[in-house]
Structures are given as C-alpha cells and as structure tokens.
Amino acid sequence: MADRGPGSQRTLWSDGLGRVATRSAQSLIVLALVACVVFALTQLRLVVVTVLIATIVAAAVNPVVHFLREHRWPAGLATWTALLAGLGTLGGVIWLVGRGIRDEWGELVDQASQGIDQLEEFLLEGPLDISEQQIADAREAGTDLLTSEGFQSGAVAGATAAVEVIAGLLLGIVVLFFLLRDGRRISEFLITPLDERRKERARRIGNQSTDVLGRYVRGTAIVALVDAVVIGVALMILGVPLALPLATIVFLGAFVPIVGATVAGTFAALVALVAEGPLTALIVVIVVIAVNQLEGDLLAPVVIGKALSLHPLAILLALTAGTILAGILGALLAVPIAAVAWAAVKEWHAPADDEHSEAHEEPDERGSAEDSPAAAI
Template identity: 45%
Template sequence: MAADEPGAGAGATTGSSGTATGSLAATTGNSGPRQAWVALPWLVRTAVLWSACLVVVVAGLYLLGKIAVLLAPLAIALAATIFLTALLDPVLLLLRRLRLPAAPAALLTVLLLLGILVGLGALVWNLTASQFDQLSQELTQGLERSRDFVTSSLPVTDAQLDRLVDQVREGLRGSSPDPVAGARTATEVAGSILLALVLLFFLLKDGRSMWHWVLSRLTGPNQPVVAEAGRAGWHTLGAYSRGTMLIAAIDAIGIGLALVVLRVPLALPLALITFLGGFVPIIGATVAGAVAVLVALAAQGPTTALLTLAAVIAVQQIEGNLLEPLVMKRQVRLHPAVILVAVTAGTLIAGIAGAFVSVPITAVLWRIIDTVQKHRSTPHLDGPSDLMIDARGGPGR
C-alpha cells in the first residue's frame, strides 16, 4: 500500500498538469479572437457594435411592419382607434365632469364624432354636387389650352402628344382594379370602420381601467418608469392629434377662402382635401396645394393658378413659422428630416395609411424613450410613486 501511494501521487500530479495544460491551451485558443478584437481601433469596434444594434432594430421594425401589412385592416382599425381616443379624450373628460357614467359618456362622444363626420360629408356633397359637370367642362377646356401651349412652346408635335396620351390611357386601363378585389377592399374598409368605432367606445369607456390593470401587474422599480413613460406618450399623442387637427383646419380655411375669392370651382372639396392632407406633415400639404393649383389652372387659366400658388405658399409659411411653434409644443415637434424619413418609411410599408400614422408613432416612441432615459438618469426615492394616476387618470391625464 505504501509503495502504491507514490505512484498514485505521480499519476495525480500528471493528471493535474495535463488539466492545467489543457486549460492553458483553451485560454490561449480563446484569447486569439479576443486579442484580435482588442487590437482593432476603437472607432472600428464602435462602428461594428452600433451597426449590429442597428441591424437588429431595423430587422425587428421590418418584421413588425410586415405583420402589420398582413393584418392591415386590424392594424388600421387599431391605429385609428388610438388616434381618435387621444383626440376625443377631452370631450369624454368634460362629460364625466358633468356626472355622466362612463358608458353613456363614451357613447355620446362616439355619436358626436359620427354626427360631425356625417354632417360635413352631407354639407360638402350638397354644396358641390352641382359643380362636377361644370368642372368636367372646364377641365376639358384647360386640357385643350395646355395642349396648345405645349405644342406651340415645345418641340412636340400633335401626333407625339396623342401617342403619349394613348399610352397613359392604356396604362390606366391596365392598372384598373379588379371588381372582385375592389369589392373585397370595400368590405375590408367597412369592417375596419365598424371595428374602429366599437373599439373606440370601449377604449373611451374602459381605457383608464385597462391602464390601471397593466400598472397593477408591474412590481418593483419598473412600475414608476412605465407609469411616467405611458403618461408622457399619451400626452404626446393627444397634443399631436389635437394640434395637427387645428393646424389642418386653419390651412383648409385659409386656402378655401383664397379659392372662393379667386372663384375657383369646388373650393369646399379642395379645402377638405387640404384638411386631410394636413395630417401627413410636409408631403400632405404639398400634394393638396398642388391639386388646388391644377384645378385653378384648368378652370381659370394661368393667372388664377399663379395667384392660387401664392396663396397656398403664404398660408403654409404662416402655418409653419407662426402657428406650428405655438400649437405644437416642444415635446411634440420633430425635425423636418425625421418627419420626411418617417413619412417615407410609413408610405413604403403601408401606403397611405402608413403615411398618416408614421409621424405620431415616431413622436410617441421618441417621447417614451426620452422619458425612460431621463427617469433612469435621475435618482428616485423608494416608495409609492407620485407618477401613479388617480381614479380619473390614465395615460392621458
């Protein structure tokens, strides 16, 4: 037994040295990539890390966008519901202060919205239905004047112009929608509108209790930051929706009055197009103004078209430089470059609906991220948070 012990010790020593050698080899093998990474300049390492993070974020946003496109009717209904809820929240609070229960107050708010939309639609139709035949004739005359101007001022013959017009007509016929697809789209639109109205009622009625339920499921240090971020995001969405509606209404009134003074036909529908275009910043106002100028050119000639263009530019400059800084608060406003990128991305992902919702989504996300960063950089005391909302509160309070 005593003779065996040294052998056993030697074997153990040999095993230990083998293990140590293997560990050293593993460490040496792993240190190669690590040393190569450390040997890179810090600028390259920073660029690689930021690029990887950007790829992950863009891939996640792309997947979310694709899912939203696949569920387009549901996504549009949800976006419209949240936007209208933020817009109509002050009306609901006013009715609740009048001692109305939650359900009747929400129902009256939805009925008020429907009454305004139906009333405006009926008013526009009654005032402009008789002008469509006149506009058709004036558009024909305007096209004839434009044709004469092109053939007399540019090196283009009548035959070449007729060939170009025929090609455009053939392209329009080829891209005309299928009746079956059109019926399906109309059914989806009607279903989305109905779903949005039902969801709007329930969000107005139970939205704050839903938000309380979400906060009650959160425990620990995340509860205050979620409460503050939710409230900041809801404030931003409400301020954006009401501010955008006010600015779009001012643009529509200003341009509509200019069209009435210049005696441009269909002034009211053009003003309505301007109002709807105001919900797509920069691009929407530009397209609506271009439509107004083209109608003025076709109906009244180049002089009226130039005057209409001057009126559109004047109204938009007053709105952009004077009204928007007053109506839109600092936490809602975004840089024009950010707005253009957001609108372009939304349009590429979801078309017109994406153009409408891209900017408010960007503004809300930026406000939430900024609030979370400020909350984490500021020390907070433990205990009940003063950011928790009261019984009438919610993200919108």
C-alpha cells in the first residue's frame, strides 16, 4: 500500500501541480470575496454612488475652502460659503435651462411636427417605395409600445429612480459638507488601525489621490466649458431652438470621456435637423467634429493629460467596464476612479524618504490637508 503519511501529503502539495492548485484555490477565494463585496456595493448603490460623487466634487471644491481658510475664515463659514456658492451656481444654470426650454418648446414641437410630415411625404413619394399602410402599421406599433405593460412598468421604475435621485442629492449635500469641513479628521479616523509607517503611506496616498482627482475634475470642467461655449454659440448663430439647453447637455456630456461630447453633439445635430433642415444639421455636425478634434488634439492632452497619467487605451477600457457594470453612472465615475487607483498604486511604490515625506507634509502645515476630503477615499 502506498505511503499516505504527512510526508506524502506535503510532497503532494509542494510539487508543481500542487503549487498551481494552491494558487488557484487562493485566487478563487479572493474572487469570491470580491464578488461578495461588489454585490454588497450594488445593494447599497444609493449610498456608494452618493459618497463617490460627493468625494469627487469635494476634491474639486476643496481649494476654494482652503483659500478661505488661509484668509482666516472659520471652518464652518468657509465650508458653507463654498457649498452655497456651488449650489447657487447650479440652481442658476437649471433655471436658465428650464426657462429656455419653456420659451422655445412650443416652437420646437411645431417644427418637429412639420419635420415629421416632411419625412412622411419623402417616404411616400421618394425612392424607398414605402406605402401608406406600412407607415400606418409603424405608427400603430409605436402606439402599442407606448401603451404596453413593459413601457408602463419602465415609467414606474423611472419615477422610482427619480425619487432615489432626489434622496441621493440631499444625502450628497450633507456628505459633501462634512467632507469639506472634516475631511482630515475623517481620513485620520479611517487609518487609525494602521501603524505609524503605514499611516504615513496612507496619508501620502490620500493627498496624491486628492490632487489627481481635483485636477481631473477641474480640467474636465474647463474642456467641457469650451465645448459647450463653442457649440452653443454656433447653435445660436444658426438659429437652432433650445441652444442653451443643448449647450448644457454638451457640457454635461463632456464629463464622459471619448464619447460624451460626441453623443451630445449628435443630439444637437438631430434637433437642428428637425428644426432647421439638413443643411443646418450638416453645419452643426461639422462644428461638433471640429470641436472634438480641438478637444482631443489640444485641450484634453494639455489640461487633463498630466492629471490622469493614463494611456488612452486604459481610459477606453475603464470607460467600457464602467458602462457595462453601472450604465451612465459607471461611465461618469470609471475614469476618475481609474485615475485615483493608478495614483494610489504609484504612491504605494514610491520611496518614503524624508524629502518625499516633507513634500507631502508641507500642505498639512499650511492647513490644506486639514480640510482635504479625498484622503477619506
């Protein structure tokens, strides 16, 4: 009978196949743990997404709070001033967009109705050989879709999502306030279990992540503002309705790298096509292409490239993965999360000599790290 003692079992697990089996089992355990964590995060997506967005916004707004603190403003007053200024700006933009939609919506509906009539006439009299019965069947199919149970359940889900958005917005304002005011204390609380050497490394990672995240958001906002201004001015010159709301959509879409501004510009071209005709829509498409080339070849590399330090392929893969996992929110958050993760990896392997440590401790002595929110990432 073969020897099955402890020595034989040690040999079984210490040979090549045994080591592979051990590593495979360890990998499976880690993957199972990651899957459990991801599942838990998806169940708490309202809290997770709210905290992530609040952290990103706090990293961008923190220099304003720091500037006020340097000029001897109390911490609470500086935080409230920056927060209310941001909310006031957002509210003003929403009011302007809503007013523009209200003033021009009737005209756009009339023009859209005329455009649909022209499209129907082209389909009937053009070279496509489409009959009136086919058009009637298509209309009936559209009506059935809008009145179907699936569409109505989708509308109910949309209403539920709207309630979640409002709740997340209120929670996000509260989280943002505390991150701006007590970011340093929150980060110190989170790293309490670590020893001093690891605490110092965690502080350096937090400071570097804050810097990268803030520069990314501010740089993206600059690029988005340029896109929105150029396209918005072009729409106004061409007389396209809803120029301000469309420019706002372009601004928001630019926060989704690579594809956001293009999709928003395409939507503007569709509105131009319905309202003003194919020639105006073609001009809008040319303007959108020119703006995207300007952004991709000049603005983004100069303004955002240094902040990210990511290859375009890495950005594309992060964007794709984020979209698959979490839809639009994933597309918005994937790139900044990837940038912060890469900054943390680089800082983790950076030499922790005295000069490096002093370079990161200096902001603490000036007071900036005291309010740093993204150290709590």
